[in-house]
Amino acid sequence: MGESRIxxxxxxxxxxxxxxxxxxxxxxxxxxxxxxxxxxLYQWSVDHLSDFWGDLWDFxxxxxxxxxxxxxxxxxxxxxxxxxxxARLNFxxxxxxxxxxxxxxxxxxxxxxxxKLTYADLxxxxxxxxxxxxxxxxxxxxxxxxxxxxxxxxxxxxxxAVSVGATWSSCSPDFGIxxxxxxxxxxxxxxxxxxxxxxxxxxxxxxxxxxxxxxEKIPSIEKVIVIPYxxxxxxxxxxxxAVAYETSLPDSAARRSNSNSSRRxxxxxxxxxxxxxxxxxxxxxxxxxx
Amino acid sequence: MVQSTAGIxxxxxxxxxxxxxxKREDTIFYFTTCGWMMWNWLTSAxxxxxxxxxxxxxxxYPDASTLWKMAEEEKIxxxxxxxxxxxxLEASGIKPGALFDxxxxxxxxxxxxxxxxxxxxxxxxxxxxDVQLASISGGSDxxxxxxxxxxxxxxxxxxxxxxxxxxxxxxYNENGEPVIGEKGELVCEAPFPSMPIxxxxxxxxxxxxxxxxxxxxxIWCHGDYINITDTGGVxxxxxxxxxxxxGGVRIGTxxxxxxxxxxxxxxxxxxxxxxxxxxxxxxxxxxMKDGYTLTDDLKAKIRTAIxxxxxxxxxxxxxxxxxxxxxxxxxxxxxxxxxxxxxNEEITNRDALxxxxxxxxxxxxxxxxx
Numbered sequence: 001m002g003e004s005r006i007x008x009x010x011x012x013x014x015x016x017x018x019x020x021x022x023x024x025x026x027x028x029x030x031x032x033x034x035x036x037x038x039x040x041l042y043q044w045s046v047d048h049l050s051d052f053w054g055d056l057w058d059f060x061x062x063x064x065x066x067x068x069x070x071x072x073x074x075x076x077x078x079x080x081x082x083x084x085x086x087a088r089l090n091f092x093x094x095x096x097x098x099x100x101x102x103x104x105x106x107x108x109x110x111x112x113x114x115x116k117l118t119y120a121d122l123x124x125x126x127x128x129x130x131x132x133x134x135x136x137x138x139x140x141x142x143x144x145x146x147x148x149x150x151x152x153x154x155x156x157x158x159x160x161a162v163s164v165g166a167t168w169s170s171c172s173p174d175f176g177i178x179x180x181x182x183x184x185x186x187x188x189x190x191x192x193x194x195x196x197x198x199x200x201x202x203x204x205x206x207x208x209x210x211x212x213x214x215x216e217k218i219p220s221i222e223k224v225i226v227i228p229y230x231x232x233x234x235x236x237x238x239x240x241x242a243v244a245y246e247t248s249l250p251d252s253a254a255r256r257s258n259s260n261s262s263r264r265x266x267x268x269x270x271x272x273x274x275x276x277x278x279x280x281x282x283x284x285x286x287x288x289x290x
Numbered sequence: 291m292v293q294s295t296a297g298i299x300x301x302x303x304x305x306x307x308x309x310x311x312x313k314r315e316d317t318i319f320y321f322t323t324c325g326w327m328m329w330n331w332l333t334s335a336x337x338x339x340x341x342x343x344x345x346x347x348x349x350x351y352p353d354a355s356t357l358w359k360m361a362e363e364e365k366i367x368x369x370x371x372x373x374x375x376x377x378x379l380e381a382s383g384i385k386p387g388a389l390f391d392x393x394x395x396x397x398x399x400x401x402x403x404x405x406x407x408x409x410x411x412x413x414x415x416x417x418x419x420d421v422q423l424a425s426i427s428g429g430s431d432x433x434x435x436x437x438x439x440x441x442x443x444x445x446x447x448x449x450x451x452x453x454x455x456x457x458x459x460x461x462y463n464e465n466g467e468p469v470i471g472e473k474g475e476l477v478c479e480a481p482f483p484s485m486p487i488x489x490x491x492x493x494x495x496x497x498x499x500x501x502x503x504x505x506x507x508x509i510w511c512h513g514d515y516i517n518i519t520d521t522g523g524v525x526x527x528x529x530x531x532x533x534x535x536x537g538g539v540r541i542g543t544x545x546x547x548x549x550x551x552x553x554x555x556x557x558x559x560x561x562x563x564x565x566x567x568x569x570x571x572x573x574x575x576x577x578m579k580d581g582y583t584l585t586d587d588l589k590a591k592i593r594t595a596i597x598x599x600x601x602x603x604x605x606x607x608x609x610x611x612x613x614x615x616x617x618x619x620x621x622x623x624x625x626x627x628x629x630x631x632x633x634n635e636e637i638t639n640r641d642a643l644x645x646x647x648x649x650x651x652x653x654x655x656x657x658x659x660x
Contacts, residue, residue: 004446004519006423007414015442019307038443038452039522046326046458049480053300053456060303062296072481079498081481084296091295094303098339102314106364110347111356119339146324150346155333162295172323174619179641180359186490201351 023059030055049275053083061095064089092126093161099123105152109229110199117152122159129160136223138190140165145189147173147180147211149198153245155229155289157193172199173207181217188220195227204230212239292490294432297483301434302334304455309426310368310397311441312338314405319343319631320370320399321357326620327430328370329403331487351376354382358390358417365394372402373425374621376409377660379555393508397422399439402622404526404544407448408551425450427526429512431502432484436476436512437524449523457482461518464540466506466580469518473540475530477506515542534563536570546574546604549596555582558615561606562629564658573658574606575628575651577615584611608657614648628652 015021024035031051035041039199045052050071057068069086098104098119105122107115117125138144144161148154148170161168169187171180173195184192192215197206208226215221224242228234236242298568306312312507318335319342322328335342343364349357361369379386386392398413398421405425413423424439427450436459440451461474468474489498505511515527527533529541534541543561552561558577563570574592578584589609596604615623627637631652640646 004521004523007410007447008420008445008446010422010442012445018441019313020309020311020440023308038440042453042455042522045455046480049456049458053483056304056456057300060300060307062300062303068296075480076508077497078481078503078510079485081485083294083481083483084300088294089296089299091299094299095336097337102339103341106317106341106343108343108347108360109343110345110351110627112347119336122336148324149351150323150329150344150364152344154329155336155344158333167292170329171325172619174323174644175325176641176646179639182641183608199347201348237609 023056026059027052027055043091057084059120062089063094090163090165092130092159096123097160105155107152109149109151110202112199112202113154113229122152125156126163129156130163133160133166133191136191137140138164138166142166142191143187143189144168144191144193145184145187146170146193147175147184147207147214148193148227149195149229151195151227151229153193153195157225161191173205173210174200176245177213179208180214184214185218188218190220190222191226192218192221193223194225195229196236197230199230206208206230208234208236208238215240291431291486292488293484294487294562297354297485297487298330298433299334301432301482301484302331303337305434305438306334306338306380309397309435309439309441309454310346312340312368314339316340316367317343317365318368318370319345319357319361319364321349321372322370323619327433328620332370335582348563350378350382354379354384355386355389358384358386358392361392361395362384362390367394368397368399369395370399370401373400373405373409374402374617374623376400376405377551380409380412380416387415387417387419392418395419395421397424397439397441399424399426401426401428401435402620404528404542405448405660406544406548406551408548410445412449416502425526426431427514427524428454431486432482434484436478436514437516441521446519446521446523449519449521449525452522453524460517461519462506471517471520473515473517473527473542474528475505476512476516478512480647486530515540529625530619532562532629534561534570534572536563536572536603539597541572541600541604545571545600546596546606549599549604550574550592552577552595553588553592555579555588560612560615560623560625560628562625562632564607564629564632566607571607572604573632574609575612575615576609577613578611584609610657612651614651615644616646616648617644617646618642632658 005233024041054071064087066088068084073082090281101118103116104115104119144166146154146157225245226236226242227245234262318340320328320332340506355384426435426438428435435454436457437450458480459478460468462477463469465476492498513530515530515533517525528544532543546561556576557579560575562573564573593605616627630637631649
């Protein structure tokens, strides 16, 4: 039709240096193949699902305390196929591989706020919050929700929640109250993270009253953790069971962090807080079962 | 929808590491809120050790150049956005390439709704010429893509680059046969790890089953209307539940939007099918730019353009001016809601709309009664 003309092509150098090409080389080595293009790789991947996802797991260096017994039980049933049975892993640990000074998050709150967090900052904050959630008693399977702007604390809260095995759900603070109730009312979260407000077209909008209304309708919510964004010290009194983000850490964690030993004492993010705590990582400092 | 840890992790890392070719030295941005799956998607970039940029607020405040100024300042290498945003950006008249140093940007990702060939032209002309413009598509249901970027292959104008690895995607015609080079329903014939493991409050799995598997048993039917080209690229013609079927001929709404884009007088539009005398007729609603009115002359021009560039079947029976077009919070036009309103059906999901009040413009329209 004369429609489809090429608007961009990668250079040979880009192709050679790409992660995709490295994966192709790995697949060729593993299976003695001669795949040379994306098209061939795609066809192989859908014709050999188990080999593909298995090779990919290794290539991506997925961190798991226990690898899968098999990639998939039956790739012909939809839905119902079980993937990676037997695997034990932690989502947060896989995302928090880096703990250095490279910038992890750049936050722009419209024209008002600019913040940067390094990977070291991010890890430390997730570890502290993760400890706090665990000490509060959040267990695998509990739901933790966020009604929260696109700010670093949304990611920190999500990672802390999944690090203790909780299930995370989030929506943005401009969502209508009925929509929020629809979502969170169904899943019955124990903890709700919010920010005090957000900026839109340079106007400060407060979330506090709306959240008070939401909490009234969702009795499962035991605690609301309020992150300061538009106000340094928001008046959280109108929300039942609200605590300020910084002080949501229990005293013992605050004391440990003051002495700069939080990293040393933090359990690793693989820990599954069953009774008793039993972490497979030898280097983990979590208290062990006696 | 409940998704598994390992399934989401491996699929998102695949898309970051392989499809986006993300490396430590990259700086990646996606315009999103944490109510949209692109937020979840973006967080996986942490596993690569790249820098993530988070923007909260109105992307057009103080003006349409805001995100591009930020791209220059933060030296963003992968810039993620939506077709809806790019449309509004083009309409603003701002040319980011002329205003800012965007040398750092190597890839622009676009999702949310189909990106027209003319929008590809806009990006290359007014943002950056030498850039990989990858239109990507998938769903919250898989927290990822069926069709996505390919760093080692070309970008064809108007096409999504390639079906994603491990996703056995086909286009089915009306007889359920896989076709190439023809329009059809996007299906996935084999399971993939990021499928939902179950729906909340769905103990016998019947809601999950009916959401995707009723049409073709044992096969995921996604609700997108596509064409897989013979180069392996994909064109998306719209949502299949918004597909119009006048006289039994299927039309994707994106095909009509593409023709409307060329009219400077028109700010925006929405197309739906109205049930009429046992068939369906095409209704085009237009939002005029300030200072312009919908004249009979303009209507004739619109019909001609559609007839010549699409087909006679695409010509709307009615072209009606409205004051607003409803969108979701992540900038997707809500055709299904408009269709319900004109048929006096109930809207259940008003809270997901960024401007639910716009639905009022579609109630009891006299021209639709005859």
